Amino acid sequence: xxxxxxxxxxxxxxxxxxxxxxxxxxxxxxxxxxxxxxxxxxxxxxxxxxxxxxxxxxxxxxxxx
Numbered sequence: 001x002x003x004x005x006x007x008x009x010x011x012x013x014x015x016x017x018x019x020x021x022x023x024x025x026x027x028x029x030x031x032x033x034x035x036x037x038x039x040x041x042x043x044x045x046x047x048x049x050x051x052x053x054x055x056x057x058x059x060x061x062x063x064x065x
Contacts, residue, residue: 013045
């Protein structure tokens with residue numbers, strides 16, 4: 001993944017508040033399939049979000065030396 005891969009528009013979950021809502025749906029669902037689908041979507045979102053935070057951290061470290 002590179003810096004150009006930081007957009008969320010290719011993911012089913014694209015915003016932090018949407019992730020919160022989907023998490024609530026996941027834990028409240030009685031459908032194992034829905035739970036699995038939402039879990040995978042959340043993991044994809046969190047992976048991208050974490051990667052973006054790492055890149056921001058790296059950029060800030062470079063700025064301050």
